[in-house]
Amino acid sequence: MAPRTEEQFEEIRNIKVNLIVKTAMELFAINGYDSTSISNIASAAGISKGLMYNYFSSKDELLKKVMLSGMENFMLFLEVKDVDSIKKEEIVAFIDGNFNLLQENTEYYKLYFSLAFQPKVFALLSTEFMVIFEQLIEKLVLYYTQKGADKPYAKARLLLATFDGIGIHYLSDIEYFPLDDVRKLTIEML
Amino acid sequence: MAPRTEEQFEEIRNIKVNLIVKTAMELFAINGYDSTSISNIASAAGISKGLMYNYFSSKDELLKKVMLSGMENFMLFLEVKDVDSIKKEEIVAFIDGNFNLLQENTEYYKLYFSLAFQPKVFALLSTEFMVIFEQLIEKLVLYYTQKGADKPYAKARLLLATFDGIGIHYLSDIEYFPLDDVRKLTIEML
């Protein structure tokens, strides 16, 4: 057997890291961060406890990776053209996309909401959150300003707050929450 | 040398229960439920660990009492006249009252939001929450129906979701969140 090449090692690492992150996300979402032990994750992922520490230096770091990995979609989605003007259709598309993400990644969003408000987690990720958050605000303020709206900053913040509120209520009650109607109302409100 | 009277005991107990609930609420809000130990609470309250169990049979029960104690204001506030019609001013008053509560009880609301999405906590309190929640929905649906609005149920749910969203964003960023402007916007939106 020829020794594995550097690329092969790299690939193994990637596969394992993804496996662990995915497993951890599910367990964190179902049982909460504190009630999920490294052992739980390791055995659910079919690897040993010790190996976890080959990839993540601590449970906290694993959590960070889990959160950030879930954020990727989100960030990808945000890559709007950095222009000086912004059209209504873009905002509508953004809102729509948001709702789609929510519906398609309930797992991740449950985790996101269950963790984002735990002080420890928030502290861990506040920087990353802030960056995204401020980009968004900036765009929305720009939009409202262009529209000539009153209190554009307050409106922007209210819109984002509303998104989170909807997310929480939807995830707490997926069966009955009238998401599609609420989506329409939100867009009308613009 | 005579034993204390029942009233004296009662008073001691009340003082201690309040002290413990207050201390626990603060620590839960700051550090989260799981990261706050009974030891932390006891020493912050200046009592012994053992005494905690004289008043609360478990950490879970303490949490429950903490949450319910905080809910009292809220419930009091909700005692609207049970009529068949509801006026706009009542809804405005309700929204206004809500914002005031939020500003005046940031401590409790931080706890509320940080805990409400932990599965364990939710399970513990879901019944109590549901009752309040459904009362609210009912009233708001009534309001929108009277107003002849389209999709009254979706609107009611959106409004409550928006409140929670605002709550979260405000509490995560008390300093910069434009609460008063947002309050006005919310009322206008009715």
Place this chain on the structure above:
Amino acid sequence: MAPRTEEQFEEIRNIKVNLIVKTAMELFAINGYDSTSISNIASAAGISKGLMYNYFSSKDELLKKVMLSGMENFMLFLEVKDVDSIKKEEIVAFIDGNFNLLQENTEYYKLYFSLAFQPKVFALLSTEFMVIFEQLIEKLVLYYTQKGADKPYAKARLLLATFDGIGIHYLSDIEYFPLDDVRKLTIEML
């Protein structure tokens, strides 16, 4: 109200002591010594925890009193005339009496057996046990010697051992253990 006389106090004390001992015996028998707390006993007896310590300086001492109080019947029963000769009828009466005690005080004997073999308890009471035990042995040895039996000491000890064995098996299986037949066999065996 005239102050209580010394005798009245004495009587109160006696009533309370008996109440506590009786209650403790029941709880110890049902749940075991370690699993019965002073609180349990106090509340079952309808008194306060603190008062317990007015009558018994410690839980260990309470146990001791409980055991000794139960032994009283037993000891009373043993008061055979201290003579130099002993008749078969006396031994038979003794055995018979023993069986009767067993049947009439199952509660106490359960406790006795469940506790007597716990090292802590045995240590606590070994002196008291020994005294009784040696009196018995002495008498039985005398009986077997008079009878001209071989190995009178071994026979005496075997007889006492057999009693305990019967007691244990009977109490572990009151429903099915053929106590009356065994009683007859034991007496025949003399």
Place this chain on the structure above:
Amino acid sequence: MAPRTEEQFEEIRNIKVNLIVKTAMELFAINGYDSTSISNIASAAGISKGLMYNYFSSKDELLKKVMLSGMENFMLFLEVKDVDSIKKEEIVAFIDGNFNLLQENTEYYKLYFSLAFQPKVFALLSTEFMVIFEQLIEKLVLYYTQKGADKPYAKARLLLATFDGIGIHYLSDIEYFPLDDVRKLTIEML
């Protein structure tokens, strides 16, 4: 650098399990179950508290294993040929074997007797005990029946009760109890 093989792990585990069971048995026998803490056992065995739980999921389970491990000799010994007739020599051999076991495993029997009457323990092991017990009874009844004895069931139960009685008295007073003489008497009594 390669991980240990499964066999190596297996060996480590066996050594540790045996060490823990042995240590626990001694301490349980000396101090009783409730008065022996996991800490006591761990430090007597020279391992950490945490490691205990790698091998036994609870103190109760440890007790169970300790009892069952001690029972093994016993059960091995009981494997008499399942025939329809049973000879006196077999019973004698059985009794003899019993006495030998008692002398050779005083540690285990002390534990057995100190625990068998604690309700909790009995509940934990009653099934296992019952099986053995009923096998024994069956054999002895068969023996007495073949012999044409009167009341074979009562005799069988008396014999087993006597064994336990002897066990208890011997273990409470190993130095002076005339075990060999009692053994002879027991055999003669058949």
Place this chain on the structure above:
DNA sequence: AATGAATGAGTCTTCATTCAT
């Protein structure tokens, strides 16, 4: 890269005992 035995600090909880009243 991979394993799982081992550690030890920390968690919730219980309870005998003390003490002010």
Place this chain on the structure above:
DNA sequence: AATGAATGAAGACTCATTCAT
């Protein structure tokens, strides 16, 4: 004589983390 609030040491158990192999 009587109460029950208060203490603190101890107990069973968990788990992130380390490390020899």
